[in-house]
Amino acid sequence: MFTSMTNRRDFIKKMARLSAITAAVSMFPGILFAEEQERGLPKGGNLDWKKAPCRFCGVGCGVLVGVENGKAVAVKGDPKSEVNKGLCCVKGYHSVMAMYGNDRLTKPLVKKNGTYVETSMDEALDLIASKMKETIQDHGKDAVSIYGSGQWTIPDGYVASKLFKGCIGTNNVEANARLCMASAVTGFLTSFGLDEPMGCYEDIDYADVFVLWGNNMAEMHPVLFSRLLDQRLKRGVKIIDFATRTTRTSMAADKSILFLPQTDLAVANAICYEIIKNGWVNTSFVEKHCNFTKGSTNIGYGLEDKFAFKDKPEKISFEDYKVFLEDYSPEKVEKISGVSAKDIKYMAAYYGDPNKKVMSLWCMGMNQHTRGTWINNLVYNIHLLTGKISEPGNSPFSLTGQPSACGTVREVGTLTHKLPHGVVMNKEHREFAAKIWDVPVENIPSKPTYHTVEMFRALDRGDIRFMWIQVTNPMVTMPKLKRYRDGAKKEGRFIVVSDIYPTPTTDIADVILPSAMWVEREGMYGNSERRTQYFEQMVEPPGEAMSDTWQIVEVAKRLGYEKQFYYKEETHIEEIYTEYRRHHDNKKHNMAPLEVLKENSGMQWPYVDGKPTKWRFNSKYDPACSNGEDFHFYGKPDGKAIIWQRPYEPAAEEPDSEYPYWLNTGRVVEHWHTGSMTRRIPVLHKAMPKAYVELNPGDAKRLQIQTGDSVKLTTRRGEIILPASVNQRGVPAPMQVFVPFFDENMLINDITLDSFCPISKEPDYKKCAVNIEKV
Amino acid sequence: MPIKSYLAHPHQGKKDELILAISALKHCEVVPAQNRDIIVIVTETDTREEEDNLKLKLEAISSLKLLAMVSGFNTPQKN
Numbered sequence: 001m002f003t004s005m006t007n008r009r010d011f012i013k014k015m016a017r018l019s020a021i022t023a024a025v026s027m028f029p030g031i032l033f034a035e036e037q038e039r040g041l042p043k044g045g046n047l048d049w050k051k052a053p054c055r056f057c058g059v060g061c062g063v064l065v066g067v068e069n070g071k072a073v074a075v076k077g078d079p080k081s082e083v084n085k086g087l088c089c090v091k092g093y094h095s096v097m098a099m100y101g102n103d104r105l106t107k108p109l110v111k112k113n114g115t116y117v118e119t120s121m122d123e124a125l126d127l128i129a130s131k132m133k134e135t136i137q138d139h140g141k142d143a144v145s146i147y148g149s150g151q152w153t154i155p156d157g158y159v160a161s162k163l164f165k166g167c168i169g170t171n172n173v174e175a176n177a178r179l180c181m182a183s184a185v186t187g188f189l190t191s192f193g194l195d196e197p198m199g200c201y202e203d204i205d206y207a208d209v210f211v212l213w214g215n216n217m218a219e220m221h222p223v224l225f226s227r228l229l230d231q232r233l234k235r236g237v238k239i240i241d242f243a244t245r246t247t248r249t250s251m252a253a254d255k256s257i258l259f260l261p262q263t264d265l266a267v268a269n270a271i272c273y274e275i276i277k278n279g280w281v282n283t284s285f286v287e288k289h290c291n292f293t294k295g296s297t298n299i300g301y302g303l304e305d306k307f308a309f310k311d312k313p314e315k316i317s318f319e320d321y322k323v324f325l326e327d328y329s330p331e332k333v334e335k336i337s338g339v340s341a342k343d344i345k346y347m348a349a350y351y352g353d354p355n356k357k358v359m360s361l362w363c364m365g366m367n368q369h370t371r372g373t374w375i376n377n378l379v380y381n382i383h384l385l386t387g388k389i390s391e392p393g394n395s396p397f398s399l400t401g402q403p404s405a406c407g408t409v410r411e412v413g414t415l416t417h418k419l420p421h422g423v424v425m426n427k428e429h430r431e432f433a434a435k436i437w438d439v440p441v442e443n444i445p446s447k448p449t450y451h452t453v454e455m456f457r458a459l460d461r462g463d464i465r466f467m468w469i470q471v472t473n474p475m476v477t478m479p480k481l482k483r484y485r486d487g488a489k490k491e492g493r494f495i496v497v498s499d500i501y502p503t504p505t506t507d508i509a510d511v512i513l514p515s516a517m518w519v520e521r522e523g524m525y526g527n528s529e530r531r532t533q534y535f536e537q538m539v540e541p542p543g544e545a546m547s548d549t550w551q552i553v554e555v556a557k558r559l560g561y562e563k564q565f566y567y568k569e570e571t572h573i574e575e576i577y578t579e580y581r582r583h584h585d586n587k588k589h590n591m592a593p594l595e596v597l598k599e600n601s602g603m604q605w606p607y608v609d610g611k612p613t614k615w616r617f618n619s620k621y622d623p624a625c626s627n628g629e630d631f632h633f634y635g636k637p638d639g640k641a642i643i644w645q646r647p648y649e650p651a652a653e654e655p656d657s658e659y660p661y662w663l664n665t666g667r668v669v670e671h672w673h674t675g676s677m678t679r680r681i682p683v684l685h686k687a688m689p690k691a692y693v694e695l696n697p698g699d700a701k702r703l704q705i706q707t708g709d710s711v712k713l714t715t716r717r718g719e720i721i722l723p724a725s726v727n728q729r730g731v732p733a734p735m736q737v738f739v740p741f742f743d744e745n746m747l748i749n750d751i752t753l754d755s756f757c758p759i760s761k762e763p764d765y766k767k768c769a770v771n772i773e774k775v
Numbered sequence: 776m777p778i779k780s781y782l783a784h785p786h787q788g789k790k791d792e793l794i795l796a797i798s799a800l801k802h803c804e805v806v807p808a809q810n811r812d813i814i815v816i817v818t819e820t821d822t823r824e825e826e827d828n829l830k831l832k833l834e835a836i837s838s839l840k841l842l843a844m845v846s847g848f849n850t851p852q853k854n
Contacts, residue, residue, distance in 0.1 A: 017804070
């Protein structure tokens with residue numbers, strides 16, 4: 001390819017500029033370069049700036065999208081947004097570019113004789129509907145399924161649930177949030193009886209100490225992390241990074257404490273031991289508002305097909321709990337966890353100090369964990385024992401990874417056991433949903449079917465024959481991927497994939513539908529702090545691309561459900577949202593009307609008497625509290641939260657002589673999950689073009705491996721070769737390695753393990769055993 | 776033909792002064808951050824000597840607290 005010298009110099013100059021900007025963004029999350037941003041704007045342009053929530057990550061930053069001549073050409077942080085106050089991270093700043101990649105899908109494609117053939121949208125939708133009918137007729141209604149994501153808008157997820165659960169009559173509805181947030185959900189449900197955080201981002205402005213539990217916020221939630229750093233400059237707050245690997249977060253923190261994988265369970269119990277031993281328990285809070293309960297132990301890891309588990313909660317006394325904690329003194333836990341007794345006491349002292357407000361933050365480290373529900377419970381235990389909960393600055397806060405993991409998957413309920421209000425197992429909840437959906441209650445089965453891992457196992461076995469995948473890329477993200485890729489390709493399976501670009505998942509499709517992305521359609525997302533945000537359609541989608549919502553509505557009509565899917569094309573988003581709000585019409589979860597969402601940068605639920613609820617379960621802020629006390633955990637029948645007795649148990653697969661290292665996987669700041677969008681953004685792709693394996697410098701020296709050398713990683717599932725990264729961005733602890741999963745050319749999930757938390761069914765992507773050798 | 780990029784940190788309250796001083800130098804492009812006291816500098820010079828001289832001039836600016844190089848490229852001569 002010919003490149004003129006001038007162009008090459010310009011290109012290199014641009015690369016130099018971008019390298020510096022990228023470095024600045026990673027060192028100072030939230031930093032803005034307005035001049036650089038404006039450099040790309042059309043000269044003399046007359047931009048129309050419209051507000052939207054960012055579509056990358058679960059923080060839910062408000063952005064302003066600049067539109068000119070029918071094209072989105074610029075993004076800036078929305079200064080009116082309470083979430084990000086005008087800041088933007090490197091992904092958000094370049095987000096509109098994700099809509100304009102060269103290989104955007106614009107026409108439906110149908111596989112005929114092994115090759116994809118362009119077809120009309122009508123023909124493709126007809127084919128999907130007829131295949132669904134045929135599958136139901138031949139194999140039963142539980143042979144059809146839909147798999148979506150936390151990037152589904154609220155209307156997308158709502159119509160999916162209504163069609164499959166209410167109309168077809170199968171609970172085969174799942175979403176990739178099962179892979180990232182399910183343990184947070186079961187943590188909330190088991191401790192409080194209701195999902196989602198009691199606090200909000202405003203807690204950051206009040207807390208004195210932030211404990212980050214396995215959470216690389218500097219890269220994964222950079223805008224929120226910049227709010228923490230701001231508070232340190234203004235008020236001298238302390239940031240403690242408690243993790244298994246040294247990251248940019250560790251480097252920016254006041255203290256970095258490393259623990260051995262899985263032993264966060266033991267450390268959390270040790271903190272509780274210290275709180276009790278030192279008399280730091282908030283006795284009146286605990287007596288009034290908490291129960292003590294223990295659950296089953298040795299609960300397994302879900303490695304076998306059709307694995308089933310049901311916890312058996314049993315009430316215990318405070319004294320029983322104290323006896324249980326005797327095994328978790330800091331000195332004993334030091335031996336299991338590698339964390340010094342001094343550091344455990346250091347953390348416990350902050351939690352125990354009545355004059356310090358503490359915010360605990362976590363995301364994938366605690367959720368992607370074979371005891372994910374337990375570790376969520378244990379961090380709540382710390383806050384409940386000290387009464388540091390549900391008030392400004394005292395806040396256990398589970399962060400989310402996707403823009404609507406909360407709004408769609410958790411609130412609409414696009415999981416096999418869920419309904420928009422309640423669960424399928426509850427007769428009253430089924431009756432309530434059936435009434436709003438205008439379907440016979442008998443349509444909604446009372447038993448959940450398959451959680452995500454089991455759904456793909458069912459596809460492999462042939463129990464599921466039809467799967468519709470929207471807004472997600474499971475052929476990169478499923479653990480132990482090879483089994484599920486081979487299963488999806490088997491004869492007699494029919495796969496529909498709705499997406500905006502070709503991906504390894506469209507490779508397994510029989511029909512590919514081009515989707516409208518983000519502001520090419522109208523919709524809403526719900527972020528980590530219970531904030532629902534609306535965005536209007538700002539530009540036309542390319543070619544025949546159509547919103548995921550309308551794709552489902554069109555298929556539903558073709559299946560004969562015109563009565564339930566009565567929505568008009570021009571007003572369907574408003575009609576769907578208005579119908580959806582009826583499911584949450586109560587003080588505990590009321591959603592703001594659409595006109596309120598349109599006027600504001602989102603609104604938090606419960607929205608009661610024209611006001612959002614910032615702190616739930618606290619009678620000063622939450623109108624749903626009705627027990628006459630300061631706090632009311634009304635998710636539980638007796639209004640009390642639960643302090644759970646949960647032990648430390650080892651991971652499903654731990655290093656041994658054959659596979660002596662821990663393998664940890666995760667994300668990078670430049671890329672959104674599997675990179676299917678951000679790798680089409682030249683700046684981000686060039687900044688992080690390919691995956692790598694991070695090694696501990698000591699291990700690398702012993703194995704004579706340097707940065708850039710090829711390294712073979714072998715697990716019991718297979719092997720992969722990656723370039724080494726030593727002392728670069730992140731530094732794993734000795735005998736541990738880290739690999740990011742964004743690179744579809746280096747599929748690390750081919751060798752990960754599909755073990756999961758038996759309660760949440762969320763896989764553990766952070767721990768399996770691996771061998772490494774220089775190639 | 777070196778092309779280099781730097782992150783420049785000004786002394787407290789001296790960001791604007793630093794931007795002005797760098798902008799006055801030949802072969803320097805300035806990209807200031809909007810909301811932080813950080814300035815991106817891209818330098819493009821014809822020879823190594825020119826580059827070294829420019830760096831000395833940058834480091835002599837009194838409003839500059841710290842200059843950190845991020846990337847360096849060397850391209851062939853134009854002719």
